[in-house]
Amino acid sequence: MKVAGVSYRSVWREADRVAIIDQTRLPFEFHTLRLSGCNEIAHAIRSMQVRGAPLIGATAAYGIALAMSDDASDANLQLAAELLRHTRPTAVNLRWAIERMTRRMQRIAPLARADAAWMEAEKIADEDIACNLSIGQYGLAVLRSIADKKGNVNVLTHCNAGWLATVDVGTALAPLYLAHDAGIPVHVWVDETRPRNQGLLTAWELSQHGVPNTLIADNAGGHLMQHGQVDLVIVGADRVTAAGDVCNKIGTYLKALAAKDCAVPFYAAVPSPTIDWNVHDALREIPIEERGAAELLTVQAMDAGKLIIHAQIAPDGTRAANPAFDVTPARLVTAIITDRGIAPASRQGLLDLYRKKVASA
Structure with a gap:
């Protein structure tokens, strides 16, 4: 990029x-x-x-x-x-x-x-780049089908799954870049993604590419879905299980719950190496990283003199828990977009996709 x-x-x-x-x-x-x-x-x-x-x-x-x-x-x-x-x-x-x-x-x-x-x-x-370009093509078809029906596409994404999270192109953002380049009017709602605010990375790289985007507070997504302002949710993942469960940045699960309640399609976009065929029970088997309390108790900002500073936002002695990831059960995931195609978020769906590709190779 x-x-x-x-x-x-x-x-x-x-x-x-x-x-x-x-x-x-x-x-x-x-x-x-x-x-x-x-x-x-x-x-x-x-x-x-x-x-x-x-x-x-x-x-x-x-x-x-x-x-x-x-x-x-x-x-x-x-x-x-x-x-x-x-x-x-x-x-x-x-x-x-x-x-x-x-x-x-x-x-x-x-x-x-x-x-x-x-x-x-x-x-x-x-x-990795080749995988992401393929993910982009499969995801582009999803976006195009929505645009053909209503003219424009409003996408909500969480954390950063763009080119900064990969070697280039991105996973969840790859279809958005391709759609924008193809002339499809796409707009992206960008979760800020506390506590490290990786949504700022997403907003930055989307803006570098000229993709219209709006930064929102993490808790605003459900409201937007209730009012018909989100056509689909696309996220990346740090691990997808053989059963189709999605482990991604903390807060993803809440977005999936809201999407399910509002009948908004929820997709995870991942390259093949992100699928862990050895994990069957995500909640029990995936180690969830617990990061330091300082990430939650301070924020990084730029002051009036254009200097990057770290500011404390909580009283001294405040206790903080900071799990970095959560698990979204497969039942809340519409489908998984991979470099090999789009699969239902289920053990059989993933197996059918990968068996078909292996058989035709």
Whole structure:
């Protein structure tokens, strides 16, 4: 995607280093960083300088490449994998990318690992973009069908599932970009998504692309649905189970409940690596990341002097709980938009889609 007319990915290789966009400084400042070691990659993931399930998976793959460039031994491979695996527990793409990189490295001699690791990391990044473009095409058909009936499309989205959450293009936002580029009049209601306000990232990148959007408070979505101002909800996901349950940013479940009550279609848009075929009971089996209280008790803002500040918004001593994700049961999900097609949110629906694709490959 483009920022001020310049094309960027959210993570990319620069010689023997890895470059990222520091998302903790957005939307106020656009700043890139160069990372030179696996420890720096782990910090970037943990601190959410990079975030979004597909992006942290790709970034972790680059972290393995940096580790292999430094020391390609079996011992260092395992150390790097463990370091990265423990950065954030909920997104399945992280584990998937680390396991894929580890398997690839274990099949070749240490002397060949550095070059092979860079190649595999680049392949993972390129595949992510291809997946997202495919998701965009399938989702575009959904948006076009609505536009054909009523002329315009009002979409509500939660958190950030655009190009900043992936290597490029995005998952939930990919259909919106394609629809806008195709001349479909699409408008996006953007949840602010407390406590880290990732909705600001969504509003920023939509505006960069020229897509009309309106930022709303998290609790406004249900009201808009009740008054017919939302045609559909599209979210991303950090993990989708084999049964079609969707684990996504905290607050997603409440949006799905409101959508169900108001007969508004609710979609999750995910690349294939986000589907965890080994999880069957989302509430029991998916580890929900609990982040620090400071995220809830402070806000990041820009003061009158254009300086980024962190302001306390709660009295000293206030206790806070900060679960980062929740689970939306499959019964509340209209369908799951994947890079392989659109499937009903059910075990059979996902199996039928993936079996059909495998059989026709």
